[in-house]
Amino acid sequence: MRKHPISLKTLAQALNVSMSTVSRALKNHPDIGPEITKKVQQLAQELQYSPNPLAMGLLKNKTRIIGVIVPDLVTYFFSSIISGIESVAEENGYYIVIRSSYESYEKEKECLENLLKLRVEGIIMCLSQETTDYTHFDHLIEEDMPLVFFDRVCRTTEVDTVVVDNQVAACHITEHFVERGYRRIAHIAGPAQLNITRERIQGYKDGLANTGLHFQDALLVHCDMSIDSATAATRQLLALPQPPNAIFGVNDTTAFAAMKEIKRQGLRIPTDVALVGFSDEFHATVVEPTLTSIMHPSFEIGQEAAHLFLKQMHTKIKMPAQQVILQTHLVIRDSTIAT
Structure with a gap:
């Protein structure tokens, strides 16, 4: 069995011609005579030669x-x-x-x-x-x-x-919660250094201001966007003396973790706590209840x-x-x- 792919060098050695001759013959270059061109192309077909795009590119x-x-x-x-x-x-x-x-x-x-x-x-x-x-x-x-x-x-x-317009999207989420009658709206944000975190926090605050609600520090928590971190953030929010009745997750993974913890504590979604994610992954359509989310293009x-x-x-x-x-x-x- 052949261990290595056929190269231009292999063809050239077999026909006792230069590699440049083989290369040009394979391209039907007019400088190469028809007899040599035919021999090169026949051998290439017999040995199943295939050009290496990386080598050619180099x-x-x-x-x-x-x-x-x-x-x-x-x-x-x-x-x-x-x-x-x-x-x-x-x-x-x-x-x-x-x-x-x-x-x-x-x-x-x-x-x-x-x-x-x-x-x-x-x-x-x-x-x-x-x-x-x-x-x-x-x-x-x-x-x-x-x-x-x-x-x-x-x-x-x-x-x-x-990018997407994170600020406008987060503002729409917050306003949607208010339209549905929710007033204690929390946000589980991502790591503070990321642009998506800063922009979505600003949109969350804009939505609160647009609907006459005041921003509360306790209702904004950060996570590293892992399941464990988002779960801990959800527990922190639900343990507040006045826990939120709506939570906006920085992404769908965060929202899925929040959903699991909310259910674990015996609360109903959305009756006790409404939930929105961000990215609208496929799983948003198969969890129970199905997840409201921002569709990310x-x-x-x-x-x-x-x-x-x-x-x-x-x-x-x-x-x-x-x-x-x-x-x-x-x-x-x-x-x-x-x-």
């Missing part, structure tokens, strides 16, 4: 590979964004290599270094929740290497970004990020950083509709 100093870094590969949100990136990449003859930071700053740096060693032509990524130092992007920015951030972003005056986020990347690849003149802001909408389900 020869041309263009691998046509995009590095993609996400905080995790498990949630539907990130897998949908990856699908959006891949759809645009494939249409334009690019490949993607995906790495996960596992929400770790050190792992994020390692992912970036390893992708650059693979000679990717640029990076599309979402920051880990631990990342507060952005200096590991300095050399990419200084060398004008294509770089696009999505969802959790930084250095927006220097780097193209794709995740596939479109990936597409827009890839379009920005390709625009950088094909623009020779340095352009100002561009920010694409996508809109969301609230999908209302049973977790905020009393029956």
Whole structure:
């Protein structure tokens, strides 16, 4: 059995010609005679030769590979964004290599270094929740290497970004609760350093102000967006002397954890505590009760990020950083509709 794939060198040695002759013959180059061209192409077919796109790219100093870094590969949100990136990449003859930071700053740096060693032509990524130092992007920015951030972003005056209008979305959630008759509205927020956390907190506060309610420090708690942390945050809220009757989670995972804890304490959703998530993952439609959530245009986020990347690849003149802001909408389900 053949242990290694057939290469140009293999074909060249078998026919006693140069690699460049083989390469040109495979492309029907007019400089190569028809007899040699026929021999090369017949042997290539017999040995099932297939061009190696990475090797060819390295020869041309263009691998046509995009590095993609996400905080995790498990949630539907990130897998949908990856699908959006891949759809645009494939249409334009690019490949993607995906790495996960596992929400770790050190792992994020390692992912970036390893992708650059693979000679990717640029990076599309979402920051880990631990990342507060952005200096590991300095050399990419200084060398004008294509770089696009999505969802959790930084250095927006220097780097193209794709986000949703988190502030407006969070404001809509809060106003929705008030329209349904809830007044003690709590928010389980994400890590304080993330842009999505700051923007959703501001939207939550805007919604309270718009409906004549006062912000209360006790009703705002932070978590690291894990199940355990969100569960602890929910317990903290429900243990208050005047617990909330509505909770807005920074994402659907947080809301699912809150839902489980609310039920564990014998409370009813939404009669005792209403609940809203953010991202509208598939599971929102199968939990009981179904979860009201902000629909995140995740596939479109990936597409827009890839379009920005390709625009950088094909623009020779340095352009100002561009920010694409996508809109969301609230999908209302049973977790905020009393029956």
